[in-house]
Amino acid sequence: MPDINRNVANPAGEDDILAESKLQLRPGQDHYIAETDETGLGAVDAVADESAPSSMWGEAWRNLRRRPLFWVSALLILVAVLMSLFPQLFTSIDPRACTLSNSLADPQPGHPFGFDRQGCDIYARTIYGARASVAVGILTTALVVLIGTAIGALAGFFGGILDTLLSRLTDIFFAIPLVLAAIVVMQMFKDYRTILTVVLVLGLFGWTNIARITRGAVMSVKNEEYVTAARALGASRMKILSSHIMPNAAAPIIVYATVALGTFIVAEATLSFLGIGLPPTIVSWGGDISAAQASLRTKPMVLFYPAMALALTVLSFIMLGDVVRDALDPKARKR
Amino acid sequence: MTTQTPLLEMKDVKISFTSSTGVVEAVRGIDMTIYPGQSVAIVGESGSGKSTAAMSILGLLPGTGKVTGGQILFNGEDITGLNDKEMQKYRGSEIGLVPQDPMSNLNPVWRVGTQVAESLRANNVVKGSAVGDRVAELLEEAGLPDAQRRARQYPHEYSGGMRQRALIAIGLAARPKLLIADEPTSALDVTVQKRILDHLEGLTEELGTAVLFITHDLGLAAERAEHLVVMHRGRIVESGPSLQILRDPQHPYTRRLVKAAPSLASARIQSALAAGVESTELVAHGREGKQEEVIRVENLTKIFGENKAVDDVSFTVRKGTTLALVGESGSGKSTVANMVLNLLDPTSGKVFYKGTDLSTLSNKELFDMRRKMQVVFQNPYGSLDPMFSIYRCIEEPLALHGVGSRKEREARVAELLDMVAMPRSAMRRFPNELSGGQRQRIAIARALALRPEVLVLDEAVSALDVLVQNQIIRLLAELQEELDLSYLFITHDLAVVRQTADDIVVMKQGAIVEQGTSDEVFADPKEEYTRDLINSVPGLNIELGTGENLGLVE
Numbered sequence: 001m002p003d004i005n006r007n008v009a010n011p012a013g014e015d016d017i018l019a020e021s022k023l024q025l026r027p028g029q030d031h032y033i034a035e036t037d038e039t040g041l042g043a044v045d046a047v048a049d050e051s052a053p054s055s056m057w058g059e060a061w062r063n064l065r066r067r068p069l070f071w072v073s074a075l076l077i078l079v080a081v082l083m084s085l086f087p088q089l090f091t092s093i094d095p096r097a098c099t100l101s102n103s104l105a106d107p108q109p110g111h112p113f114g115f116d117r118q119g120c121d122i123y124a125r126t127i128y129g130a131r132a133s134v135a136v137g138i139l140t141t142a143l144v145v146l147i148g149t150a151i152g153a154l155a156g157f158f159g160g161i162l163d164t165l166l167s168r169l170t171d172i173f174f175a176i177p178l179v180l181a182a183i184v185v186m187q188m189f190k191d192y193r194t195i196l197t198v199v200l201v202l203g204l205f206g207w208t209n210i211a212r213i214t215r216g217a218v219m220s221v222k223n224e225e226y227v228t229a230a231r232a233l234g235a236s237r238m239k240i241l242s243s244h245i246m247p248n249a250a251a252p253i254i255v256y257a258t259v260a261l262g263t264f265i266v267a268e269a270t271l272s273f274l275g276i277g278l279p280p281t282i283v284s285w286g287g288d289i290s291a292a293q294a295s296l297r298t299k300p301m302v303l304f305y306p307a308m309a310l311a312l313t314v315l316s317f318i319m320l321g322d323v324v325r326d327a328l329d330p331k332a333r334k335r
Numbered sequence: 336m337t338t339q340t341p342l343l344e345m346k347d348v349k350i351s352f353t354s355s356t357g358v359v360e361a362v363r364g365i366d367m368t369i370y371p372g373q374s375v376a377i378v379g380e381s382g383s384g385k386s387t388a389a390m391s392i393l394g395l396l397p398g399t400g401k402v403t404g405g406q407i408l409f410n411g412e413d414i415t416g417l418n419d420k421e422m423q424k425y426r427g428s429e430i431g432l433v434p435q436d437p438m439s440n441l442n443p444v445w446r447v448g449t450q451v452a453e454s455l456r457a458n459n460v461v462k463g464s465a466v467g468d469r470v471a472e473l474l475e476e477a478g479l480p481d482a483q484r485r486a487r488q489y490p491h492e493y494s495g496g497m498r499q500r501a502l503i504a505i506g507l508a509a510r511p512k513l514l515i516a517d518e519p520t521s522a523l524d525v526t527v528q529k530r531i532l533d534h535l536e537g538l539t540e541e542l543g544t545a546v547l548f549i550t551h552d553l554g555l556a557a558e559r560a561e562h563l564v565v566m567h568r569g570r571i572v573e574s575g576p577s578l579q580i581l582r583d584p585q586h587p588y589t590r591r592l593v594k595a596a597p598s599l600a601s602a603r604i605q606s607a608l609a610a611g612v613e614s615t616e617l618v619a620h621g622r623e624g625k626q627e628e629v630i631r632v633e634n635l636t637k638i639f640g641e642n643k644a645v646d647d648v649s650f651t652v653r654k655g656t657t658l659a660l661v662g663e664s665g666s667g668k669s670t671v672a673n674m675v676l677n678l679l680d681p682t683s684g685k686v687f688y689k690g691t692d693l694s695t696l697s698n699k700e701l702f703d704m705r706r707k708m709q710v711v712f713q714n715p716y717g718s719l720d721p722m723f724s725i726y727r728c729i730e731e732p733l734a735l736h737g738v739g740s741r742k743e744r745e746a747r748v749a750e751l752l753d754m755v756a757m758p759r760s761a762m763r764r765f766p767n768e769l770s771g772g773q774r775q776r777i778a779i780a781r782a783l784a785l786r787p788e789v790l791v792l793d794e795a796v797s798a799l800d801v802l803v804q805n806q807i808i809r810l811l812a813e814l815q816e817e818l819d820l821s822y823l824f825i826t827h828d829l830a831v832v833r834q835t836a837d838d839i840v841v842m843k844q845g846a847i848v849e850q851g852t853s854d855e856v857f858a859d860p861k862e863e864y865t866r867d868l869i870n871s872v873p874g875l876n877i878e879l880g881t882g883e884n885l886g887l888v889e
Contacts, residue, residue: 028341028368029562031575033585044591044802045772047758055765056721225717229781232676233732234705247722 063327070323076316083130095124095283104299113305117295125283126305132284133313135195136268141261143203148210149253156218157241174208179270181205186276193279202264213256217249251328258321262314269310285310342410342513342545343369349404350391361387363569369545376548376556379566380800389515389549393430394422428458431511435518437498441490447501448486451508458509477504478534496527503535514539517549524663529871532559554598554874557581565589582879594885595805598874601833603882616887618812619657619837627654629821630789635684637670644670646845657822659836661829667845672791672825676710706736709782713794715774719766725777726762732784751780755810772803793825808835830872833857841865
C-alpha cells in the first residue's frame with residue numbers, strides 16, 4: 001500500500017480536544033490527513049466547458065447514428081419511398097401491360113421474377129405496388145397523429161368534463177376492431193375506392209391509441225415544475241401547451257407513430273386482400289397477394305415476391321420505431 | 336485504553352465500475368477500521384464513493400461494480416470477493432443494513448410483519464410459531480407502538496418515519512455485529528429524524544452493535560459517531576475523532592466542508608453571538624432598519640375538501656430582507672407560497688403587494704404584477720424545461736412579457752448569466768448538461784430576468800450538496816444586497832434559516848406556531864414545537880467555537 005498516511009504531530013490543541021472528549025485513539029483510527037495534491041481540489045461546481053452543447057434531440061441522433069439497425073431500417077425505408085415516388089427508376093416495364101400468353105411463365109432475361117396468372121411482370125408489379133402501401137401508411141399515420149394528439153392533448157391538459165367526454169369517446173372507438181370497422185365502411189364506399197378513402201377509413205378508426213398515449217404523456221408533463229414556473233410567469237394556457245407540454249410529450253408519440261405506420265400498411269394489405277381495399281386498377285401488394293392465392297400450390301413464388309416486399313417494408317418501420325424508442329428513452333435501453 | 340481487535344478493517348480497498356466508455360474507479364484505495372460497538376461515519380458529497388465503499392462490505396455493489404484491490408477483513412476473516420453464497424452467512428446475521436429510502440425499500444404488496452419475518456427466517460434466528468412473537472418484539476423495540484397490529488399492516492399504512500423504524504427492525508432482526516445505515520433519515524422531517532436516530536443509538540448501544548453511518552450531513556455525523564471518515568472523489572481526505580475534525584479540520588477539503596455545512600455554521604453563529612463577535616457566516620445582518628413592507632399576508636386560509644391546509648396565516652415581508660417560512664412536510668408552507676404567487680386562490684384572506692390587494696386586480700394587472708414576484712423551485716432537475724436551451728430558459732420571461740427587442744434580450748440574458756457566475760457559453764447548452772447547482776443558478780437568473788422585487792425561494796437549496804448549497808446561499812445574499820431584493824424563503828431546514836433569514840415564521844399543521852426575528856427565535860424559542868425543531872438540527876448543539884480558526888470571524 002502506498003504510504004499516503006501522514007500522522008500529524010500534534011497540531012495546535014489536539015491534546016486538549018482529546019482530553020476534553022475523553023476519547024482515546026485506537027490503532028487504525030488516528031488522525032489522518034491526506035496530501036493535498038492527492039485529491040485535487042477544483043473550484044466548487046465548475047462548469048464543464050469542453051464538450052459541444054447537446055439537446056435531447058442531438059443526443060438521440062448521436063445515439064441513433066451508432067446503431068446498425070437504424071441504418072438498415074432507414075435504408076429499406078428509403079428504398080420503399082423511392083419505389084413509390086419514382087417506380088420508373090427501378091423498372092421500365094408497365095405493370096399493367098400484361099400478355100396472357102405469359103401466364104405463370106418462369107423468370108427470363110428482363111423479367112427476373114417471372115409472370116403472374118394474368119401474364120403481368122411480377123417484378124414491375126412489386127415495384128409499383130409500393131406506392132399504395134407507402135402512401136396509405138404515411139397518410140394514415142399523419143391523419144391519426146393529427147386526430148389522436150389533438151384529442152389526447154385536450155383531454156390530458158384540460159381534464160375535468162372535457163377529459164371525461166373525450167376519454168369515453170376514445171373508449172368507444174377503441175372497442176371497435178380496426179379491420180372489422182374498415183370492412184363495414186369500405187363496403188359502403190364500394191364505388192369510390194381510392195387510396196384516399198382507405199386512408200380516411202383507417203384514420204377514422206385508428207387514432208385511439210395515439211390519443212391515449214398523448215393524454216398520458218401530457219398529464220405527466222403537466223405536473224412538472226417547469227410548467228408551474230411558466231404559469232408563475234403569466235404564460236397563457238395555450239402557450240404552455242404548445243411550447244412546454246407538447247415538445248416534452250412528443251417522444252412517445254413519435255415512437256408509437258413509427259410502429260403504427262407499419263401496422264397501417266398491413267391493414268391496407270388486409271383490406272385489399274379481402275377485395276374491399278383498393279380496386280384492382282391500383283397495383284398493390286395486398287391485391288397481388290390475394291390474386292396469387294389461386295396459384296399458391298403450383299407457383300408459390302408468385303405470392304412470395306409481393307409478400308416479401310410487404311413484410312420487409314413493415315419490418316423496417318417497426319425496427320425504426322424500436323431504435324427510435326431506445327434513443328429517445330435512455331432508460332428503456334438494453335444493457 | 337480499550338484494546339480490542341477491530342470488527343471491520345478495510346485495507347487499501349479499490350472499487351471500479353466498467354461502463355461502455357471504460358473503467359471508472361469509484362473508490363481509490365481507502366483504509367478504515369471499526370471496533371465492536373463503535374459508531375463510525377463516512378461523510379462525503381454525492382459521487383464521493385461513500386455508499387459504494389459501504390456496500391462493498393456487504394458484497395452488494397450495484398451493476399458492474401467490483402472490488403479490484405485491497406482487503407476487507409471482518410472479525411479477522413477476509414471477506415473480499417466472496418461469492419454470493421459465501422456472503423450470505425454474513426449478510427443479515429453478521430452485517431445488517433438500513434437502506435436509504437424508506438419509501439422504496441419495503442415491498443408494497445407484503446405486510447410489514449412478513450418482511451421482518453423474512454429476515455428472521457433467512458438467518459435461521461427463530462423457527463416456526465415463535466416467529467410471529469419475535470416480529471412484534473422487534474417492531475416494538477424499533478419504537479413502533481401497538482406492534483402486534485402494526486405487523487399486520489402494509490407499508491402504505493405507515494408514515495415515512497414508521498417505515499424507517501420497520502427497516503431498522505429488519506436490519507437488526509438477526510442481531511448483526513455491524514449495522515450499515517446508508518443515509519438512514521435523509522428523507523424524513525428533522526424532528527422525526529432526531530427521534531429515530533436517538534432510538535437507534537440507544538438500541539445499538541444496548542445490543543453492542545457497531546454502526547457505520549453513511550451521510551452527507553457533517554452535523555449528523557459528528558453528533559452520532561465518534562470516528563469520522565471524510566471522503567472526496569473516491570479517496571479519504573481526512574479521518575479521525577469527530578470533534579477534533581469538526582473543530583479543527585486540517586485538509587483543505589475538510590475545511591471547506593466544515594465551513595459550508597449549514598448546521599455547523601449555525602452552531603458557530605450561535606457561539607459568535609454569545610461571545611459578542613461578528614461572524615461573517617451570518618448572511619442576514621444589519622438589516623433591522625429596513626421596515627418598508629413589500630408583501631403582507633392577512634388571515635390567509637386554504638381548505639382542500641375537509642382538510643384545512645392553511646389556517647389563518649398572517650405575516651409581513653420587509654423590503655430588502657429575508658423571511659423564512661419554516662415547517663415540516665404537511666405544514667402548509669408551500670401552499671402559502673403558491674397563494675402568495677397567485678398560483679392558487681385562497682379560501683379566505685388576502686395577499687398585499689406594497690399595499691395593493693392582489694385579489695382586486697384584473698387579469699391584465701395581475702399579469703404585470705407577476706413581473707414583480709418570481710419563484711425558484713426546489714428541484715433543479717424539474718424546474719427547467721429539458722427541451723429549452725439555457726438561452727431560451729432565461730429569455731422566456733422576457734419574451735412572454737414583451738421586454739425589449741431580440742438584440743436587447745440577448746444582451747440581458749448574457750448579463751444575467753454573469754450575475755449568477757455562469758459563463759456566457761452556457762447559453763447554447765441544455766439543462767441536462769448542467770449539474771444541480773448550475774441549474775439552480777440558471778433558475779435564479781431566469782427568476783431575475785424581469786427585475787422582480789420579490790423572490791419566492793421554495794426549498795431552493797434543499798436538494799443540493801453542502802458546498803454547492805453554500806455557494807448558492809452566498810450568491811443569493813450578494814444579489815439581495817445588490818438589487819435590494821426581498822426573499823420569501825420556504826424551507827424545512829432550520830440550519831439554513833439561521834444563516835440567511837432576518838425573520839422567521841414557524842408553521843405546524845397549517846397554522847403559525849411562532850414568529851419573530853431570527854435572533855429572537857433561535858436565542859429564546861417561546862414554543863415547545865420551535866424548541867423541538869431547533870434541537871433537532873443535527874450538530875447545532877455541538878460546541879464548535881466561533882470559527883475563528885477557520886477565518887470566519889472579523
